[in-house]
Amino acid sequence: MSVIQGRCLCGDVTFSCDDDFQQFHLCHCHQCQKLTGSAHVANLFTRPDNITWHSGQAHVTRYNIPGRLSSNAFCPTCGSRLPYLSQTGKALVVPAGCLDDASTLQPQDHIFWAERAAWYDAVVDAPHFERLPER
Numbered sequence: 001m002s003v004i005q006g007r008c009l010c011g012d013v014t015f016s017c018d019d020d021f022q023q024f025h026l027c028h029c030h031q032c033q034k035l036t037g038s039a040h041v042a043n044l045f046t047r048p049d050n051i052t053w054h055s056g057q058a059h060v061t062r063y064n065i066p067g068r069l070s071s072n073a074f075c076p077t078c079g080s081r082l083p084y085l086s087q088t089g090k091a092l093v094v095p096a097g098c099l100d101d102a103s104t105l106q107p108q109d110h111i112f113w114a115e116r117a118a119w120y121d122a123v124v125d126a127p128h129f130e131r132l133p134e135r
Contacts, residue, residue, distance in 0.1 A: 001018050001019055001020055002018075002019045002101075002104075003016050003017070003018055003019070004016065004017055004018075004019050004099050004100070004101045004103060005099070005100040005101065006082075006083070006094070006098045006099045006100055007080075007098065007100065008056070008074075008075035008077070008078050008080035008082060008098065009075070009078040009079075009080045010075060010077045010078035010080070012055065012056045012059060012075055012077050012078070013053075013055060013056030013057065013059060013060060013075050013080075013082055014053075014054040014055045014056065015051055015052060015053045015054055015057075015082075015083065016051075016052050016054065017046065017050045017051045017052070017083070017092070017094065018046075018050055019103050019104055019105075020046055020047070020050055021044040021045060021046045021094070021103050021105045022045055022046060022047075022105075023044070023045040023105075023108060024042070024043070024044050024045075024096070024103070024105045024106065024107045024108050025042075025043055025045075025107070025108065025109055025110075025111050026040045026041070026042050026107050026109070026110045026111070027040055027041045027043065027110075027111045027112055028040045028110060028111065028112045028113055028115050028116040028117070028120070029070075029111070029112035029115050030115050031065055031068060031070050032070070032112075033115075033117060035070075035072045035081070036081070039116065039117045039119075039120045039123070040110070040116070040120075041081075041095065042095065042096040042097060042107065043093050043094065043095055043096065044093075044094045044095075044096055044099075044103055044105065045086075045091045045092070045093060045094075046091065046092050046094065047091070047092065048085055048086075048089060048090065048091060048092050049092075050092055051083055051092055051094075056075070059075065059076060059077070060073050060074070060075065060082050060084075061073065061074055061075075061076045062084055064087060069086070069087045069088065071084055071086070071087060071093075072084075080097075080098055081095040081097065081098060082095065082098055083095070083098070
């Protein structure tokens, strides 16, 4: 089993975990849209002890959404989402975007699909560019 490295954008927080993820969901709920400022989160789920913090763990800030089991953990310097233990303590939630390498597990589903952003269905058909287009 391979080890995957991860970090926040500014590099203050670094970690690694085994590529041993059981679930990979793209969540479109309204709370996840607000957490990311985007259409959905891309979260991997693994066993609670599947993380080794290399730097910055004490700086990770956590926000538990009132009345929900959802949470958000992030770097207070750059705002990057980071891994956190679920409120039930049964899983480590790892935002896919904070990993330096891709997991062998691919997204399994879109959850809370009915709450997806009104513009999301047009995403696949939008033009693709290698970099910021000149307009």
